[in-house]
Amino acid sequence: MAALRGNGNSWREAGGDGSAEPALKVEGLRAYYLMAYYGVEREVRAVDDITLTVNKDEIYGLAGESSCGKTTFIKTIARAVRPPLEVLGGTIKYSFLDRNLYDVDEDTLADIRWSHLSCVLQGSMNVLNPVRRVRKSFLDFAYPHMGLSKKDFFKAVNHHLDRLRLSPDVLSAYPHELSGGMRQRVAIALATVCEPEFVIADEPTTALDVVVQRDVLAMILEAQQQFGSSMIFVTHDLTVHANIANRLGIMYAGRLVEEGPTAEVFHEPLHPYTSHLIASLPRIGDLKPKAALPGAPPSLADPPSGCRFHPRCSLAMDICRESHPAMTTVAPGRRIACFAVDPTAKAAGDIPVAQIASEADAAARLGQ
Amino acid sequence: MRTYGIYVLRRFGQFVLVVFIGINVAFLITHSTPIDPVEQAISSATQFGFSDPTAVEQLRQSLRELYGVEGTFWEKYIHFWTRLAVGDFGPSLSAFPTSVSALIGRALPWTIGLLTTSTLISWALGNFLGGLAGYYRENRILKAIGIVATGLQPIPSYIMSLLVLIMFGFVWPIFPISGGFQMNLSPELSFAFVRSVVEHSILPVLSLVLITIGVWFIGMRSIVSNIVTEDYVLYAELAGVDRHRILASYIMRNALAPQLTGLTLSLGAIFNGAIITEFVFGYPGVGTLLVRAVGTGDYSLVLGITSISIIAVATGVFIIDVMYPLIDPRVKLT
Amino acid sequence: MLRILRDLFRYNREFAIGATLVLMIVALSVASFFSPYPTLSTYVVPPDIPPSWAYPLGTNSRGQDVFWQLSASMRNSLLFGISVAFISRIISLVVGLTSGYLGGFADRVLMSINDTFVVMPLFPILMLFFFLMHDNMSWPLLALAMAALGWPYDARLIRSVALSLRTREFTTQSVFSGMSTPRILIEEHLPYVLPIVFATTMNNINWSIGLEVTLSVIGITNIETPTIGTMIYWANQHTAMVAGVWWWVLAPVATVVMTFIGLFLLAVSMNEYIDPRSRLARMEGSR
Numbered sequence: 004m005a006a007l008r009g010n011g012n013s014w015r016e017a018g019g020d021g022s023a024e025p026a027l028k029v030e031g032l033r034a035y036y037l038m039a040y041y042g043v044e045r046e047v048r049a050v051d052d053i054t055l056t057v058n059k060d061e062i063y064g065l066a067g068e069s070s071c072g073k074t075t076f077i078k079t080i081a082r083a084v085r086p087p088l089e090v091l092g093g094t095i096k097y098s099f100l101d102r103n104l105y106d107v108d109e110d111t112l113a114d115i116r117w118s119h120l121s122c123v124l125q126g127s128m129n130v131l132n133p134v135r136r137v138r139k140s141f142l143d144f145a146y147p148h149m150g151l152s153k154k155d156f157f158k159a160v161n162h163h164l165d166r167l168r169l170s171p172d173v174l175s176a177y178p179h180e181l182s183g184g185m186r187q188r189v190a191i192a193l194a195t196v197c198e199p200e201f202v203i204a205d206e207p208t209t210a211l212d213v214v215v216q217r218d219v220l221a222m223i224l225e226a227q228q229q230f231g232s233s234m235i236f237v238t239h240d241l242t243v244h245a246n247i248a249n250r251l252g253i254m255y256a257g258r259l260v261e262e263g264p265t266a267e268v269f270h271e272p273l274h275p276y277t278s279h280l281i282a283s284l285p286r287i288g289d290l291k292p293k294a295a296l297p298g299a300p301p302s303l304a305d306p307p308s309g310c311r312f313h314p315r316c317s318l319a320m321d322i323c324r325e326s327h328p329a330m331t332t333v334a335p336g337r338r339i340a341c342f343a344v345d346p347t348a349k350a351a352g353d354i355p356v357a358q359i360a361s362e363a364d365a366a367a368r369l370g371q
Numbered sequence: 372m373r374t375y376g377i378y379v380l381r382r383f384g385q386f387v388l389v390v391f392i393g394i395n396v397a398f399l400i401t402h403s404t405p406i407d408p409v410e411q412a413i414s415s416a417t418q419f420g421f422s423d424p425t426a427v428e429q430l431r432q433s434l435r436e437l438y439g440v441e442g443t444f445w446e447k448y449i450h451f452w453t454r455l456a457v458g459d460f461g462p463s464l465s466a467f468p469t470s471v472s473a474l475i476g477r478a479l480p481w482t483i484g485l486l487t488t489s490t491l492i493s494w495a496l497g498n499f500l501g502g503l504a505g506y507y508r509e510n511r512i513l514k515a516i517g518i519v520a521t522g523l524q525p526i527p528s529y530i531m532s533l534l535v536l537i538m539f540g541f542v543w544p545i546f547p548i549s550g551g552f553q554m555n556l557s558p559e560l561s562f563a564f565v566r567s568v569v570e571h572s573i574l575p576v577l578s579l580v581l582i583t584i585g586v587w588f589i590g591m592r593s594i595v596s597n598i599v600t601e602d603y604v605l606y607a608e609l610a611g612v613d614r615h616r617i618l619a620s621y622i623m624r625n626a627l628a629p630q631l632t633g634l635t636l637s638l639g640a641i642f643n644g645a646i647i648t649e650f651v652f653g654y655p656g657v658g659t660l661l662v663r664a665v666g667t668g669d670y671s672l673v674l675g676i677t678s679i680s681i682i683a684v685a686t687g688v689f690i691i692d693v694m695y696p697l698i699d700p701r702v703k704l705t
Numbered sequence: 706m707l708r709i710l711r712d713l714f715r716y717n718r719e720f721a722i723g724a725t726l727v728l729m730i731v732a733l734s735v736a737s738f739f740s741p742y743p744t745l746s747t748y749v750v751p752p753d754i755p756p757s758w759a760y761p762l763g764t765n766s767r768g769q770d771v772f773w774q775l776s777a778s779m780r781n782s783l784l785f786g787i788s789v790a791f792i793s794r795i796i797s798l799v800v801g802l803t804s805g806y807l808g809g810f811a812d813r814v815l816m817s818i819n820d821t822f823v824v825m826p827l828f829p830i831l832m833l834f835f836f837l838m839h840d841n842m843s844w845p846l847l848a849l850a851m852a853a854l855g856w857p858y859d860a861r862l863i864r865s866v867a868l869s870l871r872t873r874e875f876t877t878q879s880v881f882s883g884m885s886t887p888r889i890l891i892e893e894h895l896p897y898v899l900p901i902v903f904a905t906t907m908n909n910i911n912w913s914i915g916l917e918v919t920l921s922v923i924g925i926t927n928i929e930t931p932t933i934g935t936m937i938y939w940a941n942q943h944t945a946m947v948a949g950v951w952w953w954v955l956a957p958v959a960t961v962v963m964t965f966i967g968l969f970l971l972a973v974s975m976n977e978y979i980d981p982r983s984r985l986a987r988m989e990g991s992r
Contacts, residue, residue: 081609083605083608083609112611113611114611115611116609116610116611117610117611121610122606122609122610124602124606124609129601129602129603130602130603130606131603132603132607132620132621132624132625133603133625133700133701134624134625134628134698134699134700134701135620135624139620143607143610143612143613143616143620144607144610144612147612147613177700177701179700179701385820388817388821389820389821389824389825392818392821393821393825393830396825396830397830397833400830400833400834521966521969521970521973522966524969525911525965525966525968525969526962526965526966527911527912527914527915527916527918527919527965528915528919529915529918529919529922530915530918530958530961530962533937533954533958534958537946537954541946635824636823636824636858638824639823639824639825639826639827642826642828643826643827643828646826646828646829647828647919650923661828661829661832662832662923665832665835665923665925666923666924673829673832673833674833676829677829677830677832677833680826680829681825681826681829683826684824684825684826685824688824
């Protein structure tokens with residue numbers, strides 16, 4: 004049995020260790036969908052060599068367009084992998100486990116689920132059993148892990164709902180009797196009631212209107228701050244990242260292309276893809292029409308050679324076509340994967356000077 | 372609670388509608404034939420050798436009233452319904468002067484017993500096994516059961532009953548193959564009688580269960596394999612909820628609702644199957660009665676059985692419909 | 706189209722088995738046109754001979770070669786089943802498409818009628834009908850009666866497809882360009898509905914042959930015409946089981962069971978192929 008470590012929160016015994024160790028360390032993760040159907044074989048490279056670290060007490064935002072592999076990544080680090088998805092390589096190391104997530108036996112896995120590692124998922128509106136009252140879901144999910152008597156358990160649940168500003172009446176409702184936003188909030192409360200060390204959140208606010216979105220985000224922040232969980236927060240919506248993420252990672256076509264503290268990434272995006280993403284965000288007073296990226300996101304079953312962004316990149320060089328760049332640290336806490344970007348020549352604001360300079364260059368080359 | 376009451380009322384309205392339309396159809400069929408049913412009935416009744424002219428004339432008169440061949444269409448219609456309201460279908464021709472209602476009254480309990488027992492067994496067992504098969508997809512025993520069910524399902528009632536009859540009647544005779552109970556026992560609440568009833572019901576129940584279980588198994592398996600991909604199931608698995616609890620509380624409970632609806636839709640077909648099974652095994656229910664009635668040309672008995680079966684099936688549907696909101700809280704009650 | 710069939714045959718075991726069985730049955734039926742004996746005559750061969758080289762399925766107590774009788778019976782039963790299925794498809798298509806497309810009041814009325822028919826026990830009503838028709842009963846009339854009772858289940862299926870089609874863009878476009886309702890239903894919606902109709906046809910054929918067998922065995926259809934049901938009827942009349950002439954009963958029962966399973970497997974595999982969710986499920990299992 005792998006060793007577990009406590010984190011010294013309210014209903015647990017005091018314990019815990021130094022915060023030097025990262026909450027989550029992923030190295031070289033590779034996960035593909037492998038399918039053979041009616042004689043046709045397909046290999047979808049959804050997660051292709053990803054390395055990242057999430058520190059204690061931090062919210063790490065993961066951004067990228069649809070079908071860039073974000074959700075697959077989440078499934079992998081939550082160990083929710085089913086055929087045809089297969090993990091082909093790499094390690095995933097949580098601070099509360101002493102070995103790779105995939106080397107852990109089933110019993111330990113069941114133990115750590117929810118009490119140390121929990122998830123808030125896409126489509127959280129449908130995660131509650133429709134034929135049972137909410138209270139039953141709390142019983143099913145959290146009760147086995149908390150080791151309390153039923154009475155004490157519900158006291159703890161009520162206390163938890165209270166501090167997240169949810170009415171305890173939700174416990175006796177059926178899911179379809181609550182609104183979408185309400186269900187989302189209940190799902191978040193459910194995911195955090197055991198005060199897990201690590202919370203994975205995949206697009207928890209996507210289907211909600213902005214008013215509810217703000218409340219939900221506030222709730223997530225509060226939950227995280229109150230029990231000090233670390234979090235990976237996945238969404239394509241950069242504005243949400245701006246509000247909530249401490250550090251930001253940008254994914255493109257199954258690979259990480261840029262990473263850094265959120266504010267820095269927003270003010271000075273280095274990778275050409277990130278630059279376009281940031282540039283496309285509406286700003287008050289900015290009346291310039293936005294340019295769209297040429298081309299379309301690549302198919303992960305048949306990705307472009309070398310750097311996957313090169314067909315759409317205005318900085319593309321020959322080497323970009325041939326081999327893919329590794330994530331290199333270009334400044335403390337900042338990493339990017341790009342052959343072309345020169346970190347020393349950059350203008351604040353929308354588009355780096357370096358890009359403007361080589362656009363003429365690239366246009367000449369592509370014009371052949 | 373009030374909304375539930377409204378729901379029950381609506382379902383009852385549907386019940387009345389079905390019974391009304393059904394019996395009207397039966398009525399219309401009888402009144403659109405070119406044959407004079409009265410004369411035909413008389414001629415087939417007199418075949419059995421009672422030729423007392425006054426009795427025959429009385430019969431003719433009573434039949435004319437029952438079939439309503441006198442008067443205008445509306446008069447006949449109203450007459451029919453007034454007689455129906457008191458459950459009077461007139462005398463049976465083949466068992467004159469026993470009334471049709473008496474004959475049906477004797478046979479109906481057997482049919483209802485057969486139907487409820489076999490439907491309960493086949494629905495519950497079929498759904499349970501099908502649910503397991505949909506969840507534990509790699510299990511070889513369940514896969515084998517699945518193949519058997521696929522083979523059983525399309526076989527129609529008569530062939531299945533025949534096969535069971537051949538199996539246990541000729542090849543391996545361990546159960547009685549005809550009758551409802553042993554001939555020399557009198558119907559009373561004695562142990563010997565009850566035991567005999569049970570023995571005689573084993574083969575008919577077995578046939579009916581084999582006929583219907585395939586549908587439930589295959590349906591449940593398919594529903595469960597879809598539910599397994601639902602968000603709430605994936606989430607529960609992600610949370611490490613105990614597998615048995617997921618199967619019972621998250622999967623089965625949600626799959627039961629559509630299966631219950633399926634049950635209401637199939638009640639008519641199950642009833643048909645019961646009729647044929649009774650006929651093959653000579654079980655003293657409404658089915659055997661119906662076939663004999665057709666064979667002997669007992670018109671009023673056939674009409675009576677048709678009406679009663681419409682009411683019986685509609686009642687079954689009504690009962691299940693009323694239970695439905697208790698299983699699935701999402702049903703809109705208004 | 707042919708490629709789809711070929712792929713199905715090669716990769717889908719159920720389809721392969723089903724198609725093989727059905728082809729065998731059809732071959733058997735076609736063979737009846739080459740029968741050396743006139744199908745309606747009796748006592749053309751010595752009776753009650755067990756299966757042997759001269760008579761591959763033996764002969765029955767009426768002096769007929771069981772194999773050739775079976776062939777003719779299968780042909781008749783199959784034709785009957787197909788005609789019932791065909792007529793009831795038309796009815797359920799009309800009702801389903803119209804009801805789903807028009808919606809509102811028309812839909813509610815049609816569906817109430819539909820549900821009433823679904824719930825009603827058909828057997829007693831059919832028996833009532835035949836009892837009254839008596840000597841005027843003929844196969845076409847029987848087919849019509851069964852078709853009139855067999856459409857409701859599938860009409861509902863078709864209706865749900867029609868409901869979803871109604872809100873699609875190409876429908877609104879057709880409406881705006883002035884297509885009449887019947888034209889929209891036939892030209893635009895029908896192609897979507899046809900695959901489902903095809904699958905339900907198999908089940909319907911099963912159902913009608915099954916019902917035919919049941920009615921014939923009881924003896925209320927025209928028992929002179931050789932069908933699977935009438936074969937069993939005559940076998941029962943001559944107490945074949947007790948007399949030991951088991952091949953007379955086994956041949957039609959086995960053949961008709963093969964037909965049912967074959968058609969059912971075809972229907973199931975086509976349904977699976979059409980339904981995208983089951984396709985995904987299969988992809989997960991194939992690795």
